Amino acid sequence: MNMNVKFPDPLVKPAIDTDAVVRIRHLKKSFGEKKVLNDVSLDLHERENLVIIGKSGTGKSVLIKCLVGLIPSDAGEIEVLGKNVPQLNEDELNELRLQIGFSFQGSALYDSMTVRENLEFPLKRNKGLFDPHELNHVVMEALEDVGLAGAVDKFPSELSGGMKKRIGIARTLILKPKIMLYDEPTAGLDPITSAEINELINEVRHKHHTSSIIITHDLSCARTTGDRLIALVNGVNKLEGTFEELKASKDPDIEAFFNY
Amino acid sequence: MKKVITELASIARFVGTTIYNFFTSFEGRELARQCYVVGYRSFFLISFTAFIAGVVFTKQSRPSLASFGAESWLPSLVSQAVIRSLGPLITGLICAGKLGSNIGAELGSMRVSEQIDAMEVSGTRPFSYLVVTRVLATTLMLPLLVVYADIIALVGSFFMVSMINNTGITLFFNEAIASITYVDVFSSIIKSAFFGLAIGLVACYAGYHTSGGTAGVGRAANTSVVVSMIFIFVIDLISLQFINLFRQL
Numbered sequence: 244m245n246m247n248v249k250f251p252d253p254l255v256k257p258a259i260d261t262d263a264v265v266r267i268r269h270l271k272k273s274f275g276e277k278k279v280l281n282d283v284s285l286d287l288h289e290r291e292n293l294v295i296i297g298k299s300g301t302g303k304s305v306l307i308k309c310l311v312g313l314i315p316s317d318a319g320e321i322e323v324l325g326k327n328v329p330q331l332n333e334d335e336l337n338e339l340r341l342q343i344g345f346s347f348q349g350s351a352l353y354d355s356m357t358v359r360e361n362l363e364f365p366l367k368r369n370k371g372l373f374d375p376h377e378l379n380h381v382v383m384e385a386l387e388d389v390g391l392a393g394a395v396d397k398f399p400s401e402l403s404g405g406m407k408k409r410i411g412i413a414r415t416l417i418l419k420p421k422i423m424l425y426d427e428p429t430a431g432l433d434p435i436t437s438a439e440i441n442e443l444i445n446e447v448r449h450k451h452h453t454s455s456i457i458i459t460h461d462l463s464c465a466r467t468t469g470d471r472l473i474a475l476v477n478g479v480n481k482l483e484g485t486f487e488e489l490k491a492s493k494d495p496d497i498e499a500f501f502n503y
Numbered sequence: 504m505k506k507v508i509t510e511l512a513s514i515a516r517f518v519g520t521t522i523y524n525f526f527t528s529f530e531g532r533e534l535a536r537q538c539y540v541v542g543y544r545s546f547f548l549i550s551f552t553a554f555i556a557g558v559v560f561t562k563q564s565r566p567s568l569a570s571f572g573a574e575s576w577l578p579s580l581v582s583q584a585v586i587r588s589l590g591p592l593i594t595g596l597i598c599a600g601k602l603g604s605n606i607g608a609e610l611g612s613m614r615v616s617e618q619i620d621a622m623e624v625s626g627t628r629p630f631s632y633l634v635v636t637r638v639l640a641t642t643l644m645l646p647l648l649v650v651y652a653d654i655i656a657l658v659g660s661f662f663m664v665s666m667i668n669n670t671g672i673t674l675f676f677n678e679a680i681a682s683i684t685y686v687d688v689f690s691s692i693i694k695s696a697f698f699g700l701a702i703g704l705v706a707c708y709a710g711y712h713t714s715g716g717t718a719g720v721g722r723a724a725n726t727s728v729v730v731s732m733i734f735i736f737v738i739d740l741i742s743l744q745f746i747n748l749f750r751q752l
Contacts, residue, residue, distance in 0.1 A: 351621035
């Protein structure tokens, strides 16, 4: 275990505990000349909601995409549920991914399929579940969890932004993941729908006992859902703490973000 | 230079992975669906163009043959031209336009809207589901579509001949079939399978590696069509050399 993680602010409390389900150390990622992630280290603990805040382009989404192996990292360690992600082969990575739910910013629903087919797809492909009664039961249960049982036979194009987000979350929950990754869950939504999504994120944690990383620049989402927050500035985790602790920070970058 | 080498390596890996997956990961249901989609999408357009091609080719060839008093050779000429070259080429070009743009745009929009990423993170192996099935479907369906296009073109030709000369259907098709060899038929089928493979690989590669939002989707569709068409002509040329060698044996 690497104990030499350097945090630039005294408010940061390094949490290197044994119950960490995600452990990232000195993660670096560049696209050409542009350094997006520059020595990021963090832990996610069991049943914790960790919010990562920061301006657009600071590498928040890249961070969680590295976490699931969608984007290969340049350097550093990424350990998820005890597995070293960069060293996994394709089969091992796919097996690990079954335990991680990823809610995309644009929902990423398969637009040629109905809501039912969207939810059935991972079940058929991963669990080999083809029995229509059992499929229907699991799909309806997942949709009831997100309050959208009535949308089962609709196509994504017939749904509102908030409904798409909920269905996207239902699709990830259907495989019973241990870790949830939310990429900008409230982006583009009105305040009321955003509040509903925030509530849903908390409900998911309580009902499914998931640990979550929530990427957002929405302070309301960060305050409502986060047990702990990390502020990412220029590809570095500049500050870590509770919402109130970050809000009280005198760091100019953090202050500007909270007082805008 | 580094970019070109990287791109070539990416293409080689894509082709290798696709062909390897032909034999290792069979997606029966999706393959059947894609075969239906490929056939259905092209069926009406191929029927229409093949019929017109048969009519036009017959009408344009007839005066030349008539000037030598060889009008009776018209069914033989048409059948050889249709089966050896016209049928596969027309079908290949139509499919490059219709299927190439469709596959390129479909996979491209799935890529930019993160649908492929969503499949990857849920461990559902999108490559074998999206790419391998489409490439296999185009490879398997093109020969069938070519055989169908050949028949329709001959029907179009018969329609023209019977209107001018009042030739009977039995006489026309006896003459047409008598002049065709097994080499003609099999070389046409094999060639069209390669057309299908090229269309599928090019369109899937362009779509699967789309970047740059909606403009990227447009580029993917465009690249799919243009590059597929170039490949069809190149394959046609290469296969012609091989078939001629085979005939000389």
